[in-house]
Every structure is written in C-alpha cells, then in structure tokens.
Amino acid sequence: MSRQRRFIVTTSWDDGSPEDLKMAELLHKYGLAGTFYIPVMNDERPVMHPREILALGKEFEIGSHTYHHRVLPGLPAREMRRQVLDGKRSLEQLLGREVPSFCYPKGKFSPKTIKCVKETGIRLARTTQAFNINPACSRFSCGTSLQAFPERPAIHLRHGLKEFNFTGIYLYAAKLHLASNWESLAMNLFDLAAEKGGIWHLWGHSWEIEAYGLWKKLEAVFQYVSGREQPLYMTNGEMGERARQNN
Ligand SMILES: [Zn+2]
Secondary structure (H helix, E strand, O other), X not given: OOOOOOEEEEEEEEOOOOOHHHHHHHHHHOOOOOEEEEOOOOOOOOOOOHHHHHHHHHHOEEEEOOOOOOOOOOXXXXXXXXXXXXXXXXHHHHHOOOOOEEEOHHHOOOHHHHHHHHHOOOOEEEOOOOOOOOOOOOOOOEOOOEEOOOOOHHHHHHHHXXXXXXXXXXXXXXXXXXXXXXXXXXXXHHHHHHHHOOEEEEEEOHHHHHHOOOHHHHHHHHHXXXXXXXXXXXXXXXXXXXXXXXX
C-alpha cells in the first residue's frame, strides 16, 4: 500500500503581461493549475488587452495585483484601499465572477495592508517569500516555494534575512545546500513537499521567462511535477479556500 501523502501543487504568475498567454499554453499542456495576478494598469510594462484577460480567465484563475501595480505599504489609507478594491472590482466586472486571490506588488506588505486586503473579501494574498513548503498556508501572507528565476545564493539569503524568513533560510541551507540552479531547486522542493505533505508553489513573471530565455527549463520543471497521482493540483484561490475551511 502506498504511504505517500497528498500535497498541494500550485503556480502563480504576476503582472498580466502578454507573455502570460504563452504561460497559459504551457500550463495547459501539462495539466497544471495557475493563478494569474493582473494589475488593471502598469506603468512599468504592458498589460494584456481585456479581451485576452477574458480568454485567459476561461481556463485559469485570475487574481488581482492592485489597480496600478502600486507598492502598498506607505500609501495613504484611502489610496491603499482604492488600489486594492478597484483592482479587484475592475477584474470582477470584466470576468463576471469573483476574484478570490491577490498578490502584493513587489512582495511588500505590512499589518495595515493585510487588514485592507481582508476587508475587501480576498481569500488569499500571496507574498514573494521563498523556500516555503509548509502545509499550513498563512492566508494573508502566503509564502511560495520558489521563483522561476536564476537567482544567486547570496540574493536568496539576503531576501530571507530581510523578510525574517528563518525557516526558509534553514531549508535552503540545510536541505538544499545553497544550490543556485533554480530548476533543480524547484524539483528538489517538489520532492520535499511530497515527502512532508506540504505545499509546492512556483511563481514567476512570464515576461522574465521570455526575457531570460527560460521557457525550456520551465517546461522541464512542469514535466517533472505534472501528471502524478499524489498531488492535489489547485489554484491559489482554491488553496486559500481550503485553508479557510480548515481553520
Ligand atoms: Zn508585480
């Protein structure tokens, strides 16, 4: 009899850039769930046309990423609320359904932003904290396992320290030996999440995957984690709902 434990496999992709359509094709090919966090407008890079967001939303979960892709901590309370609420409502009007999940731009959040997000009825808010495979999902400061991006070990450690993510630093140092190859890290984290019955959450930016030529490597990771019997493949919002019910 199998002693394997169920665990969650989820992915999320930020910024709503046109390359998200390519990401959607790759997720579809491997039967993986994805949540796309989309700002309504972004001064830094193009956002998909509403028609494309609608098409993407037919198969995938759409989450909000504020109205203007604004870093929330430090904003006046009214502007913070407007960014969170209007970002969510605009997408809901477009899609004709609830937008359950949210992602903090640049991963920045504070007790005030958490309160603001909670008040808008969001079920899950994702951060950019890495090396998290903990089965208990913190619904309003939800960590991730890894970003699909070639980051140097020193940068991983610096981020971990800045975010007081000591559990993540321990996992990265003791179990993953400060490795720098992100595809191997992604696969090793998947194996660890499987072993511990936790959550494997890969996130990234499709525009970055395109700019750095990472599609083939990402496909190898998708191939590795897909089509298995043990995981529960779910969106970020579904994971948040599951955590809410378990609390
Ligand atoms: Zn972003």
